[in-house]
Amino acid sequence: MNEDSVLVRAILQGDEEAMEQLVYRYYDEIFYYINQIGAPYEEAKDITQEVFISMLKALPKYKEQGHFKAWIYRIAYNKSMNHFRQSKYVTTLSEAHEEVAEDDIGGTVENQSLVKELLDSLPQKQSSALILKYFHGFTASEIAKVMGVSLPTAKSRIFQGLKKLKKRLKEDEN
Amino acid sequence: MGFYKLLFVEGKKLIFQRDIYIALFICTVLFWLAINSNPEPSSPFQFWKSLASVMPWIGYWFVSVLIVVGVARCLPFEREQGMEELIHTYKKGRLHLLVVKQVTLLIYCALVVFYFYLLAIAAYAMQYDTGGLFAQVRMAESPYVSVNPSWTFAQLLLYEYGYLVLAAYIFALSILFLSFIIKRSVFIIMIAGGSFAAGEIFYFFLLRYIGTMEISKYPYFINRYGFNGMLGFNYLDSLTADYISAIQVYGLFAVIIVLLFLLNLAAKRWMRHVALGD
Amino acid sequence: MKSKHDDEIKALLMYKQIPPVDEEEKRELVHKLKAYMPVSQAAPSKIMQQLIQKAFTSIYRDHKIELFVLLTFLLLAYSFMPASDVWIVIMSTSPIPIFLAGWHLLNGQSNDMVELELTYKYTFHQVLFSKIIAIVAWNLGIYSVALLYLLGIKNMDISLYFFHIVILGLTPIITFSLALLLLSIKYRRETSWTVVILTWIFFVLLSLQTPLGTFLIEVNVLFYVLLNGSLVLFLLHRLQHLWRTERLSDGIL
Structure with a gap:
């Protein structure tokens, strides 16, 4: 039994410490993920809060299968998408990172802005799949679970995203 | 908002009521089943005879159910949707709105009656030969309505359609008046629908068990010329035809409609005075 | 074939810098979440049993006078009905308990009430599930008592005719149970239920005054057995679905 499921069971018994x-354990990476897929810093904080509240409300119905991490990311993904739909605009990655980028120090700025620019040029579903893979270490099948799509679709999003990035890099070189 | 635009809005409000569709679905099934459960054997002009008889026989029940359901929410709609405050600010006045509501009801009645005639035409066309639209009524007289035998079936059906629309409209205006007194649509349905159904049940038992008793003649009279009788074409049967002609019935209905229309406007005006404490 | 860009892209994407997270936010969130801590619940079958039992007894507690009057009315109707009208009396009166209970159920079930019930220990759907089961059980109970009374006073044999009548009377009970369930989930308006009752009255009148009644009684009993069987299966399926319906519907479950 992994540590997540131990905590989940304890929470279901009413253990506040486990909560x-x-x-x-998850606040930082969920907040970071939401921020990366397009929510500005302040909004990302609010959405993260909503994610944890929804997670706790839904916990009694959670079917324990050792995929807690994928499950909470899925909540985060759905909440963010709902938020984007409701606010009628999708903040670009560059805007989302703007506040943070200002605080960047020296040599990191160059890489950071290149990553932002590259991911910005992709459709949101593809960039989201790449963020999950390379920033959060998910496998393709976990990405499929998080995004609520089939495994071939998730793989295709990663593949297409990488392909487009390669093309962009080649263009830049030329 | 102009008259036609308001009429359109009110019409939309009316036809978006889900209860109407629940009633329409059940009534359609029942009407279809009743017509097809035991058809009479085919004979010349049977199609037209059946069509002329279907509304006085059972069709008016379904018309009245839909009228009750449709009208019951006509006035309480704004209150039940929490829009009453908004109506108070309506600049052309609520009387104007009530006029539009009453005109909408006339269109609704015409559509409901038309729908059931259409259903009956479809059902009977599957059973009988449809020839003879311009044949005279004397060729196959309906046991329910007594009109000039030299009329054609086309004339008779047009007349019947107009009769039922007017009778249904009188019923609708009366329910509208009732909704000035009763505020919740559910109680309006219960009272209007329940009393109409009670009239029919009473008539059924009256005929079956106490029809021969002396005391039965008064309730029988009320039933005969009340809403049940009016919608059931009793104003056109052979008994009434001796006193009042078919055309005069139209005149009588028109007078009743005008009176009810004005009565509703007066009631609305009076209620406003009461509300303002005048 | 691996291009020189593959490694470059992956290296770039692996690069990450976490924006600073406000520790105070986390503490506030933990504090807020304490209000949402799950209440430990018993096994679903136990909850189901408890809820049904509660709904069943509350119907008796709140409506015992109505139930008594209804039963008396049914027994009187069965005692004095003409022999030729046995089937129509049974069929038209069998769903009366469901009509009354349905009216009470929908009358107190405005959207505000649903919002309120969502904050209770049990979900709105769980409560509705138990109420529907209890209503159907009460209706079947009353129907059985009335039938037993009929067997006693009319000296009716347990024959195919009696079986036909029993099945015929069950049809509206099952049909209206299903209608009540669907209406409670979808519309939650007492006017819809009043419309259903009104049309039922006209159906009874139609059966008495037109050949529809004879037509219905002449249909083979097997048809009604099949019809009732399918309706029961559909009702059970909907009830199962209702029980499983989750509290949240934003696609996270």
Whole structure:
């Protein structure tokens, strides 16, 4: 039994400490993920809060299959998409990172802005798949679960995203 | 908002009521089943005879159910949707709105009656030969309506259609008046629909069990010339035809409609005075 | 074939810089989440049993006078009905308990009530599930008592005719149970239920005054058995679905 499921069971018994541990374990990466897929810094904070509230409300119905991480990312993905739909605009990655980029220090700025620019040039579903793979270490099947699509679709999004990035890099070289 | 635009809005409000569709679905099934459950054997002009008889026989029940359901929410709609405050600010006045509502109801009645005639035409066309639209009524007289035998079936059906639309409209205006007194649509349906159904049940038992008793003649009279009788074409049967002609019935209905129309406007005006404490 | 860009892209994408996270936010969130801590619940079958039992007894507690009057009315109707009209009396009166209970159910079920019930320990759907089961059980109970009474006073044999009548009377009970369930989930308006009752009255009148009644009684009993069987299966399927319906519907479950 992995640590997540131990915490989940404890929370279901009403253990507040376990809940606190779970929040501290996932808060940073969920917040970071939401920020990366397009929510500005302040909005990402609000959405992260909503994700944890929804997670806790839905926990009694959670079917334990050792995929807690994918499950909470899925909540984050759905919440973010709902938020984007409701606010009628999708913030570009560059806008989302603007506030943070200003605080960047020296040599990191160049790489950071290149990554932003590259991901910005992709459709959101493809960039989201790449973020999950390369920034959050998910496998293709986990990405499929998070995004609520089939495995071939998830693989195709990663492949297409990488292909487009390669093309962009070649163009830049030329 | 102009008259036609308001008429359109009110019409939209009316036809978007889900209860109407629940009633329409059940009534369509029942009407279809009743017509097809035991058809009479085919004979010349049977199609037209059946069509002329179907509304006085059972068709008016379904018309009245749909009228009750449709009209019951006509006035309470704004209140139940929490829009009453908005109506108060309506600049042309609520009387104007009520006029539009009453005109909408006339269109609704005409559509409902038309729908059931259409259904009956479809059902009977599957059973009988449809020839003889311009044959005279005397060729196959309906047991329910007594009109000039030299009329053609086309004339008779047009007349019947107009009769039922007017009778249904009188019923609708009366329910509208009732909704000035009763505020919740569910109670309007219960009272209007329940009393109409009670009239029919009473008539059924009256005929079956106490029809011969002396005391039965008064309730029988009320039933005969009340809403049940009016919608059931009793104003056109052989008994009434001796006193009032078919055309005079139209005149009588027109007078009743005008009176009810004005009565509703007066009631609305009076209620406004009461509300303002005048 | 691996191009020189593959490694370059992957290296670029692996690069990450976490934006600073406000620690105070986390503490506030933990504090807020305490209000949403799940209440430990018993096994679903136990909850189901408890809820049905509760709904069943609350119908008796809140409506015992109505139930008594209804039963008396049914027994009187069965005692004095003409022999030729046995089937129509049974068929038209069998769903009366469901009509009354349905009216009470939908009358107190405005959208505000649903919002309120969502904050309770049990979900709105769980409560509705148990209420529907209890209503159907009460209706079947009353129907059985009335039939037993009929067997006693009319000295009716347990024959195919009796079986036909029993099945015929069950049809509206099952049909209206299903209608009540669907209407409670979809519309939650007592006017819809009143419309259903009104049309039922006209159906009874139609059966009495037109050949429809004879037509219905002459249909082979097997048809009604099949019809009732399919309706029961559909009802069970909808009830199962209702029980499983989750509290949240934003696609996270």
